[in-house]
Amino acid sequence: MDPKNETSPNAADNQMLNPNAENEDLTLPLESIQPRRVSLHKRSASDSLAFVKEPNWLAPSSSAQGRLLGGAAGSSSASHMDPKKLKRLIANRASAQKSRLRRVEYVDKLEKKAEFLEAxxxxxxxRVTSERKKRMMLLKENAELKQRIEFYxxxxxxxxxxxxxxxIKH
Structure with missing residues (x-):
């Protein structure tokens, strides 16, 4: 079998492993390309796959919708994704961005308010210190006046x- 006419997915791997080799024809028949599963959420190694009810299958492409998905799905098209799910995903991303902006604005507002209150x-x-001193002097004076009244x-x-x-004597 001629490596130049190879139609298996390993042809791309061979090209990546040996970049100095001649450019090989890496065109693959559509039937041999398996859609790859792309996670819409980042998961840690400790996450269980039991939470995944249905896999999300995306074919390789670079479309504007694929870029909207971001992350690992950014290089994939959402053409095979359910339109409702895609719409919901885009709406959720927009809502999250809006929420982040509102939070930043709120924090800025609180910081400005804190600066104003500190000033x-x-x-x-x-002035508070001065008024406290006056109050203490007035309390002292009041106590002295009460003593004088009691004395008189x-x-x-x-x-x-x-x-x-x-x-009585007179």
């Missing part, structure tokens, strides 16, 4: 008692 605190803090009340009672005694 306000730095402006008001000296006792003095008045004493004088009233002495006056009453003088009236």
């Amino acid at each position: 306000t605190v730095s402006l008001v803090s000296p 009340d006792k003095l008045l009672e004493k004088q009233d008692g002495e006056a009453a005694m003088l009236n």
Whole structure:
């Protein structure tokens, strides 16, 4: 069998392994190309394949829809994918992007609000300290005035008692 006319999927592998070899005709009949399974979600090695109910089969192509899928599916076409699933996938991606943008805007808004509040605190803090000192002075003065009132009340009672005694004697 002539390696130049080989029609198995290994022909592409041979070309990749030996890049210095002559350019071989790597055209494969459509029947021999098996669609490859492409995961729409990134999975870690610990993920179980039990969660996968139906495999997603995509044929190799580079279309605009394939680029919308991104990641591993970016180089594959979604032409064999159910249109409803594709529409839902695109809508979910758009929604996720919109959500990320809203979150970034919200965080920016919170950061600006925090900066504003910190500036306000730095402006008001000296005034608060001053007002606390005034309050302490007023509380002290109030306590002194109460003591004076109590002293004068006792003095008045004493004088009233002495006056009453003088009236009884006379």
